[in-house]
Amino acid sequence: MKILFYANGNSENHGCEAITRSSLQMLCKKNDHIVITTQKMEAEYKYGTSKLGSYMAYPYMRQVSIPGKVVNKLTGILLKKSFFSGKYRYDRLIKQLDNIDVGISIGGDNYCYSDQDWLIRHNRIIRARGIKTVLWGCSLSEEVLEAKAIQDDMRGFSLIMARESITYAALMKHGITRNTKLYPDPAFTLRSIQLELSEGFIENETIGINMSPLVQMLEHGRGVIYNNYHKLVQYILEHTAYQVALIPHVVWKSSNDLEPLKRLYREFSATGRVVLVGDHNCMELKGYISRCRMFIGARTHATIAAYSTCVPTLVLGYSVKSRGIAKDIFGTYENYVLPVQALRREDDLIKAFIWLSEHEDEIRKHLEQCMPAYISQAWGAVDEIRELVGE
Structure with a gap:
């Protein structure tokens, strides 16, 4: 089977990396050929993902030159077709589509x-190749x-894997019922690698904290x-005996968890009870x-790493994904998800x-009881893909 993984970011977002690693582990057999798009090839070399498949550096939002924009405008008016936003912008992707069984x-x-x-x-470009x-x-x-454009796009998929029940219900409500399935996020299956803990990180006596610039952008009140x-x-620090570990999960230049975490670390490092974990791959x-x-x-996939262990x-949380995942695990998201947009007071x-x-x-105790079956459910998605391609 020849598989194209597309619409991927890059492994500086360790959520993207976790999805890629776990999906490859789940789906791919020895003789399968895998093509994976990435927005930054250097990141795949850095975190070791470049060894997992045939990576293709591909900027999805490829810029069109000024002459190209002029041609786009003219062809759009005269031919109702945007020349450069089609063939030119996506040429790297199109070259990879020969003999692909599934995207x-x-x-x-x-x-x-x-x-x-x-x-x-x-999606249109890939589907146009059959x-x-x-x-x-x-x-x-x-x-x-x-x-309507999203509904039409959804109906074009041969298979949709919703990772939580709120999304699944929304798809059902809007009539996106054909080949729509419910399976947990593949990253629940990701294996972990346990490196030696740094001084101050005491196992089972440390509170892990992840913070992201993304949620800061969504806050109400500066x-x-x-x-x-x-x-x-x-x-x-004042009311418990626990240590604190500040753990990043995305290190994109445009949205780097280490920036707010380093600020927190500087303010509390003198206590000797706060540790800053550096950047590592998603398994570490x-x-x-x-x-x-x-x-x-x-970060969603930082919390998935926690749930799954x-x-x-x-x-x-800031979107449906965090509420849906918590609801499926606990039966409710109340108390398990604190909506970013709802934070008003400094003690929330x-x-x-x-x-x-x-x-x-x-x-x-609940996680220990439910998580083995929940992770096993995620593996069920493999059979859906194999059936789709006739294997």
Whole structure:
């Protein structure tokens, strides 16, 4: 089988890396040929993912020159066709499509954001070659699905794998029922690598904390997110005996978790009880997260690393994906997901952490009981893909 993984970011987002690694582990047999798009080839070399398949450096939003834009305008008026936004912009992708059996769109979050036009365009190009397309481990909101262009795009997929039940219900509601399935995010199956812990990181006695610039952009009130994190670390140090580990999960230049985490570290490093974990690949980061007593995270796949290793977790969520995943695991997302947009007071995160710590034992017990079956369910998606391509 020849598989194209497309709509991928790059491995500086360790969520993208986790989806890629786990999907390859789940789907690919020895003789399968894998083509994987990436926006930054250097990242794949750095984190070792370049060895997993045939990577293709591919900027999805390829810029068109000024003369090209003029031609686009004229051909759009005269021929109702945009020449450069079709053949020229996507030439690298088109060259890879020969003999592809299935194209798998692996950016599970992509439809959560404001610009979906590039996704629709890529899907059309691949489908025009007669290639079956799969939307893999996805989340979509009701609001996004209101758009007719998105509904039409969804109906073009040969298979849709919703990773949580809120998205699945929204797809059903809008009539996207043909070949729509519900399976957990593939990253739940990711294996972990446990490196030696640095001084100050005490296994099972350390609270893991992940913070992201993305949630800061969505805050109501300037500085309220950072101030909540600052107050939380202060509370942990003053009212518990736990250590604190600050753990990044995305290190894109445009959205680097290390920036706010380093600021937190500078403010508390003198206590000797706060550790800053450096950048690692997603399996190594999962190894750190798995040895935390509890985890508070903003990045979805950092929290998936915690859930899947039975670490009681509080999510700072901003979209349907965090609510849906928590609901499927616990039966509700109340108390398990703190909506970023709802933070108003500087002690909101402390209150949510207190609830988590008061229910720590029952949450851990629940995860230990449910997670083996939940992870096993994720593997069921493999049979759907094999059946689709006739294997």
